[in-house]
Amino acid sequence: MANTSLNKDKIKFLLLEGVHQSAIDTLKEAGYSNIEYLKTSLPEDQLIEKIKDAHFVGIRSRTQLTRRVFESAEKLIAVGCFCIGTNQVDLDAAQEHGVVVFNAPYSNTRSVAELVIAEAILLLRRIPEKNFETHRGGWGKSAAGSYEIRGKTLGIIGYGSIGTQVSVLAEGLGMKVCFYDVITKLPLGNATQIRDLNELLGMSDIVSLHVPELPATKDMIGEKELAAMKKGGILLNASRGTVVDIEALAAALESGHLAGTAIDVFPVEPRGNGEEFVSPLRGHDNAILTPHIGGSTQEAQENIGTEVAEKLVKYSDNGTTISSVNFPEVALPSHTETHRLLHVHNNIPGILSEINRVFSENNINICGQFLQTKGNVGYVVVDIDAEYSEIALERLRQIEGTIRARVLF
Numbered sequence: 001m002a003n004t005s006l007n008k009d010k011i012k013f014l015l016l017e018g019v020h021q022s023a024i025d026t027l028k029e030a031g032y033s034n035i036e037y038l039k040t041s042l043p044e045d046q047l048i049e050k051i052k053d054a055h056f057v058g059i060r061s062r063t064q065l066t067r068r069v070f071e072s073a074e075k076l077i078a079v080g081c082f083c084i085g086t087n088q089v090d091l092d093a094a095q096e097h098g099v100v101v102f103n104a105p106y107s108n109t110r111s112v113a114e115l116v117i118a119e120a121i122l123l124l125r126r127i128p129e130k131n132f133e134t135h136r137g138g139w140g141k142s143a144a145g146s147y148e149i150r151g152k153t154l155g156i157i158g159y160g161s162i163g164t165q166v167s168v169l170a171e172g173l174g175m176k177v178c179f180y181d182v183i184t185k186l187p188l189g190n191a192t193q194i195r196d197l198n199e200l201l202g203m204s205d206i207v208s209l210h211v212p213e214l215p216a217t218k219d220m221i222g223e224k225e226l227a228a229m230k231k232g233g234i235l236l237n238a239s240r241g242t243v244v245d246i247e248a249l250a251a252a253l254e255s256g257h258l259a260g261t262a263i264d265v266f267p268v269e270p271r272g273n274g275e276e277f278v279s280p281l282r283g284h285d286n287a288i289l290t291p292h293i294g295g296s297t298q299e300a301q302e303n304i305g306t307e308v309a310e311k312l313v314k315y316s317d318n319g320t321t322i323s324s325v326n327f328p329e330v331a332l333p334s335h336t337e338t339h340r341l342l343h344v345h346n347n348i349p350g351i352l353s354e355i356n357r358v359f360s361e362n363n364i365n366i367c368g369q370f371l372q373t374k375g376n377v378g379y380v381v382v383d384i385d386a387e388y389s390e391i392a393l394e395r396l397r398q399i400e401g402t403i404r405a406r407v408l409f
């Protein structure tokens, strides 16, 4: 088991939002026992108090890690997003404070893809309305407005990890698939890339959104885009709530322009279970509304727990930052018989020579050195003889532009 300069029982992990038990198991197996576990997210002020003595924090999509939070989190060295999205984290502020952010880019993608396909079938058969009607004592046996999925056209917006899986599953069911993406993508199966969003909207029976939350995707589907969809079309959104203008969607359902919708993510979501969900879509029988559970399956959550916890352990034990979303990526070998210095600094000219001066002036032999920069931050890792690590660490911390430095034994 690798050693850290601080005893492992002093390294505190704060895990929020009920991340899976597999995360705790992974941390404990690696020797980390100082774990505070909360089932919910925390509002900013409470989070600021809790995070003060944490070295690592684990969150899901609900916890907002703002600049203010990073300013108070003096001990924090890494964030684990136990989900795909990282839009809830101020990544620039994290970088400026030398905090590495990891996520789980793939583990829940299959769960989202399965949900989307299931919703498409249910909406084409008008099951949500029939379900409500039957529960109310009605009996609406009719084929009117009900269709097979076979032969229908699915338009995917955002052909990434989830969009591509939806594409493959849809083709397996006999659908025609087209997609729109800002990047030229290799189509899987017989899918076709369409360069114009309006064209895709006009040719699809079902439109499914799989883009990230970005300024460019905010209200990407509004009144104009909904009008460009086929009459009787179906809209699915399991990406981010900001992507669809929800008032315009409600209007498109009310006017009968759309036959149905399934929405898993909303512009404003309750902060936790128990808080009322408010939306203009409530009360529409042809709208499947789910509480942001696209990735909420046992399989996905267990895999995410292990994946992200392993990344945090690796960074703590060894300094590796591979697959970080905001930090220079460095894959490091293990360091037996040497001590490892980790130096995070502002990416400014001359800082590497300042770092190397510490070793040359103190006659310290460098056994291994790794450097990577990303944006405004640089990350240098230096393996040296154990006896010199304390003095070198002290000197490295004095270099102007240093954000954070630590040593691994």
Ligand SMILES: NC(=O)c1ccc[n+]([C@@H]2O[C@H](COP(=O)([O-])OP(=O)(O)OC[C@H]3O[C@@H](n4cnc5c(N)ncnc54)[C@H](O)[C@@H]3O)[C@@H](O)[C@H]2O)c1
Pocket (backbone or CB within 6 Å): 084, 085, 086, 105, 108, 109, 112, 157, 158, 159, 160, 161, 162, 163, 180, 181, 182, 183, 210, 211, 212, 213, 214, 216, 217, 238, 239, 240, 264, 265, 292, 293, 294, 295, 296
């Ligand atoms: N509902 C849930 O529980 C749930 C679960 C997992 C992921 N998600 C969300 O799903 C989304 C997609 O996830 P992913 O893993 O497929 O992401 P990804 O990064 O693999 O794919 C996103 C795709 O969108 C494309 N894109 C970006 N901007 C675009 C634009 N303006 N127009 C068209 N295409 C654009 C990208 O080029 C990329 O191909 C993310 O927002 C993620 O947070 C939601």
Ligand SMILES: O=C(O)[C@H](O)COP(=O)(O)O
Pocket (backbone or CB within 6 Å): 060, 061, 062, 082, 083, 084, 085, 086, 108, 292, 293, 295, 296
């Ligand atoms: O970004 C994600 O992976 C999804 O939005 C799921 O987030 P969750 O873990 O908070 O359900």
